[in-house]
Amino acid sequence: MAYSEKVLDHYENPRNVGAFSKEDEGVGTGMVGAPACGDVMKLQIKVGKDGVIEDAKFKTYGCGSAIASSSLVTEWVKGKTVEQALEIKNTQIAEELALPPVKIHCSILAEDAIKAAVADYKKKHEG
Amino acid sequence: MLKFPIYLDYSATTPVDPRVAQAMIPWLTEHFGNPASRSHAYGWEAEKAVEDAREQVAALVNADPKEIVWTSGATESNNLAIKGAAQFYKGKGKHIITVKTEHKAVLDTFRELERQGFEATYLDVQENGLIDLAAFRDALRPDTVLVSVMFVNNEIGVIQPIAEIGEICREKGIVFHVDAAQATGKVEIDLQKLKVDLMSFSAHKTYGPKGIGALYVRRKPRARLEAQMHGGGHERGLRSGTLATHQIIGMGEAFRIAREEMKVENERVRALRDRLLKGLQDIEATYVNGDLEHRVPHNLNISFAYVEGESMIMAVKDIAVSSGSACTSASLEPSYVLRALGRNDELAHSSIRFSIGRFTTEEEIDYTIDLMHKKIGKLRELSPLWEMVQEGVDLNTVQWAAH
Numbered sequence: 001m002a003y004s005e006k007v008l009d010h011y012e013n014p015r016n017v018g019a020f021s022k023e024d025e026g027v028g029t030g031m032v033g034a035p036a037c038g039d040v041m042k043l044q045i046k047v048g049k050d051g052v053i054e055d056a057k058f059k060t061y062g063c064g065s066a067i068a069s070s071s072l073v074t075e076w077v078k079g080k081t082v083e084q085a086l087e088i089k090n091t092q093i094a095e096e097l098a099l100p101p102v103k104i105h106c107s108i109l110a111e112d113a114i115k116a117a118v119a120d121y122k123k124k125h126e127g
Numbered sequence: 128m129l130k131f132p133i134y135l136d137y138s139a140t141t142p143v144d145p146r147v148a149q150a151m152i153p154w155l156t157e158h159f160g161n162p163a164s165r166s167h168a169y170g171w172e173a174e175k176a177v178e179d180a181r182e183q184v185a186a187l188v189n190a191d192p193k194e195i196v197w198t199s200g201a202t203e204s205n206n207l208a209i210k211g212a213a214q215f216y217k218g219k220g221k222h223i224i225t226v227k228t229e230h231k232a233v234l235d236t237f238r239e240l241e242r243q244g245f246e247a248t249y250l251d252v253q254e255n256g257l258i259d260l261a262a263f264r265d266a267l268r269p270d271t272v273l274v275s276v277m278f279v280n281n282e283i284g285v286i287q288p289i290a291e292i293g294e295i296c297r298e299k300g301i302v303f304h305v306d307a308a309q310a311t312g313k314v315e316i317d318l319q320k321l322k323v324d325l326m327s328f329s330a331h332k333t334y335g336p337k338g339i340g341a342l343y344v345r346r347k348p349r350a351r352l353e354a355q356m357h358g359g360g361h362e363r364g365l366r367s368g369t370l371a372t373h374q375i376i377g378m379g380e381a382f383r384i385a386r387e388e389m390k391v392e393n394e395r396v397r398a399l400r401d402r403l404l405k406g407l408q409d410i411e412a413t414y415v416n417g418d419l420e421h422r423v424p425h426n427l428n429i430s431f432a433y434v435e436g437e438s439m440i441m442a443v444k445d446i447a448v449s450s451g452s453a454c455t456s457a458s459l460e461p462s463y464v465l466r467a468l469g470r471n472d473e474l475a476h477s478s479i480r481f482s483i484g485r486f487t488t489e490e491e492i493d494y495t496i497d498l499m500h501k502k503i504g505k506l507r508e509l510s511p512l513w514e515m516v517q518e519g520v521d522l523n524t525v526q527w528a529a530h
């Protein structure tokens with residue numbers, strides 16, 4: 001399988017690997033996928049008082065494209081409000097990384113991870 | 128000086144030994160005669176060389192040269208043996224037996240025979256990859272005509288109990304075929320002792336050229352076959368086609384070297400394999416696939432838990448290895464051999480087969496150990512599964528958001 005330059009770059013030098021404490025007020029955690037499907041993505045966002053995402057971290061069990069997709073979205077969500085983050089579409093991720101058709105689901109997973117992280121954050125703040 | 132990628136895939140194929148290549152060359156250019164030409168010296172010298180090579184192949188497995196039939200490789204030998212014997216003996220019965228972990232060249236041939244009206248049993252293996260002799264006995268039927276079991280498995284390197292199976296088959300009068308493509312030069316093969324009727328060989332797994340192999344066909348008691356390739360009646364009518372003199376010379380020379388050097392070579396290779404095993408077992412949560420005792424000295428197959436197969440293969444591109452991962456092979460299924468051992472899909476995907484050989488050095492093994500430590504460490508740092516396991520979470524209890 002030939003990978004694009006950008007996938008290789010994110011794979012070799014993944015951005016924002018790590019974890020925040022799940023208990024933290026401003027942190028939203030999203031975990032999507034399943035080991036049996038070959039991919040599990042954990043994305044965390046840290047949201048400031050003003051509703052802007054200050055920081056993001058990820059860990060991914062999956063192929064190179066899945067790792068690159070999640071690495072990329074940690075960069076993209078930073079500086080966005082949670083509502084703006086929800087506007088990130090998998091097609092944009094796939095385009096930026098030049099993913100081949102068989103790897104589109106890796107980008108869908110990354111979009112789902114953003115949604116799950118935002119939902120977790122909102123749940124903490126509504127309840 | 129290390130040369131990258133480091134070749135650790137000797138079970139896929141081996142380089143031709145330089146001595147073998149040297150022996151082959153004159154038979155392409157100067158001595159190009161057709162071994163079937165009876166009317167001049169070009170033919171006579173080629174025929175003599177072919178017969179000398181036949182003796183070398185027979186000598187490695189303690190057989191009579193008259194029992195060796197040249198083919199294009201183990202795939203063809205398997206086809207000729209299995210289809211040829213099943214079709215010859217079909218009047219006696221239509222039941223045939225093999226094992227789930229066989230090479231595709233056996234499994235697909237069995238499927239074809241099923242389409243032709245035979246009934247096939249595919250035996251399970253135990254967790255260690257070996258067949259259970261009691262289960263084998265239970266699978267035998269009065270109408271069983273053929274059993275095919277590989278000597279050495281190509282993925283996990285385990286050695287099946289060929290001697291014992293042979294005794295059972297001979298006692299019941301069932302033809303016994305063995306695919307020995309991965310066994311030559313690795314394990315002692317004595318066809319005077321083993322009660323095997325048909326045995327497949329390939330040159331390119333034993334430092335010979337690709338595209339040449341042989342089938343052993345026992346004379347006493349005589350194993351009968353229906354030919355699959357018709358034509359000029361070469362090889363006593365069992366396999367027509369002009370003999371590939373240079374390839375045959377190469378296989379003969381390769382098997383001669385194997386016979387003379389295998390004792391010493393296997394000890395050296397085993398020491399390298401054990402060094403690799405020890406180095407890799409220092410990595411947490413690794414699982415060796417297949418029995419370690421009943422195993423050829425050059426194979427190591429290991430699964431690394433909590434890392435995903437495809438990203439692992441991406442990470443280790445400095446070494447040339449095979450993997451049980453779907454993404455590196457044409458099919459989407461993970462290795463059917465590892466699944467037959469009862470490994471789950473994740474562990475089957477994240478497996479690597481290291482196979483060591485004649486030209487592997489200690490430096491290459493040490494580099495590989497170091498590389499695996501670094502890369503598995505890096506991927507686990509990236510793995511949410513590893514993080515959960517470190518926190519004491521039992522992954523089997525997690526509700527996954529499957530997609």
Ligand SMILES: Cc1ncc(COP(=O)(O)O)c(C=O)c1O
Pocket residue numbers: 139199200201202203230232277279280281306308309328329330331338339340
């Ligand atoms: C066990 C086994 N049988 C058969 C074959 C096929 O051999 P050949 O490439 O000579 O057709 C191989 C090699 O891939 C093998 O490992």
Ligand code: FES
Pocket residue numbers: 037038039062063064065066103105106
């Ligand atoms: S995450 Fe499944 S192939 Fe990329």
